[in-house]
Amino acid sequence: MLDQNIPESSSRPRWQAGIEWAAALALAAVWLVAGLWKLSDLTATQLRMTQFLVPQPVSFAAAAFFGTAETFSALLLLVPQWRRWGAGLSVFLLAAFMAYIGIHYRQLTGAECSCFPWMKRAIGPSFFVEDAGLIVLAVVAGWWASPSRGFGRAAAALASVVVLAAGLQAADRTKASGALAPPSVIADGHEFPLQQGRVLLFFFNPYCPHCLQAAQAMSRLNWQATIIGIPTQNLEEGPSFFASAGLTGVRLSPDIVRLRPIFPFEDAPYGVAVENGRVKEKLVFFDEPDLSKTLRRLGFIH
Numbered sequence: 064m065l066d067q068n069i070p071e072s073s074s075r076p077r078w079q080a081g082i083e084w085a086a087a088l089a090l091a092a093v094w095l096v097a098g099l100w101k102l103s104d105l106t107a108t109q110l111r112m113t114q115f116l117v118p119q120p121v122s123f124a125a126a127a128f129f130g131t132a133e134t135f136s137a138l139l140l141l142v143p144q145w146r147r148w149g150a151g152l153s154v155f156l157l158a159a160f161m162a163y164i165g166i167h168y169r170q171l172t173g174a175e176c177s178c179f180p181w182m183k184r185a186i187g188p189s190f191f192v193e194d195a196g197l198i199v200l201a202v203v204a205g206w207w208a209s210p211s212r213g214f215g216r217a218a219a220a221l222a223s224v225v226v227l228a229a230g231l232q233a234a235d236r237t238k239a240s241g242a243l244a245p246p247s248v249i250a251d252g253h254e255f256p257l258q259q260g261r262v263l264l265f266f267f268n269p270y271c272p273h274c275l276q277a278a279q280a281m282s283r284l285n286w287q288a289t290i291i292g293i294p295t296q297n298l299e300e301g302p303s304f305f306a307s308a309g310l311t312g313v314r315l316s317p318d319i320v321r322l323r324p325i326f327p328f329e330d331a332p333y334g335v336a337v338e339n340g341r342v343k344e345k346l347v348f349f350d351e352p353d354l355s356k357t358l359r360r361l362g363f364i365h
Contacts, residue, residue, distance in 0.1 A: 079207045083146075086203040090153060091140040093179070093197065098133030100180045101126060102228045107329050110347045114330070115174070116167050119350060127228055132156060135224045140204060144213050145220075150205025157198050161191055242342040244335070245325060250291050250314035258340035261288035261363055264326065266319070266333040269300035277332040277349035278308030284355060285365040288336075291316050295331055336361050 101108040108126035117125050136156065139149025160178075164171060164186060171186045184190060211217075244257045248264075255262075265281075267274040281290070292313045294301050301315045316322075326335050326345070334346030336358075343361050348354070358364045 101130030
């Protein structure tokens with residue numbers, strides 16, 4: 064017996080099918096790039112979540128959820144049998160983003176959205192206009208689509224995205240842990256070896272309040288490691304920055320241009336714990352008590 068949806072779709076005007084496909088492909092491209100970008104570095108995504116006022120205890124779960132949901136939405140939109148589900152999930156995600164930004168609008172106005180890797184946009188009225196435009200694309204993509212079916216296969220696709228997310232996270236952790244650090248860095252005008260002992264490479268911006276808070280938290284710890292401070296700009300501001308934070312004994316390095324490609328990061332503060340020439344862990348959160356627990360586990364503080 065012929066599928067009942069075939070006559071309906073085949074009798075549609077071509078312009079309807081063309082508009083549906085164009086909207087679905089455009090929105091799927093947005094979700095696929097945004098979702099895979101988030102999943103490719105969940106630690107960085109988690110950091111962006113906290114910068115957008117998501118509580119740190121749930122920030123990793125939020126990063127994994129939205130990266131997975133966006134990637135899954137793209138898959139649903141690309142398969143005609145699942146397109147209405149994809150359109151519905153897209154509307155839900157976009158409405159959730161708009162509602163969250165609306166609730167925190169006063170605190171987040173002017174902040175970089177960091178929603179998509181290629182698009183720089185600040186939070187403001189245009190944010191809502193652009194996301195409303197994406198909702199229109201979702202509605203158009205699902206309006207003439209056939210009723211969705213094949214729940215089991217869609218669930219299997221979701222499971223595949225979850226496995227992909229877990230694999231990317233495992234690869235990121237493996238890459239971060241055990242990687243070789245460069246033999247040495249310039250610190251206080253001299254070569255400082257990284258092949259022996261424990262060293263924390265601390266990347267900071269002298270004008271960043273989050274960096275200052277991180278340095279203040281570090282100043283209250285009993286260190287068993289050497290701290291190398293690498294400013295992202297204005298090396299001459301380093302001494303006054305650490306004096307303001309109360310963190311003593313820090314060696315300053317001008318090697319940001321050489322080290323940043325080796326230890327890529329998006330935002331400061333950022334730390335790399337190195338022991339005997341190998342990377343033990345990367346640090347993106349400097350809030351207590353998590354900072355002390357991590358550094359104590361690594362043996363970097365008493």
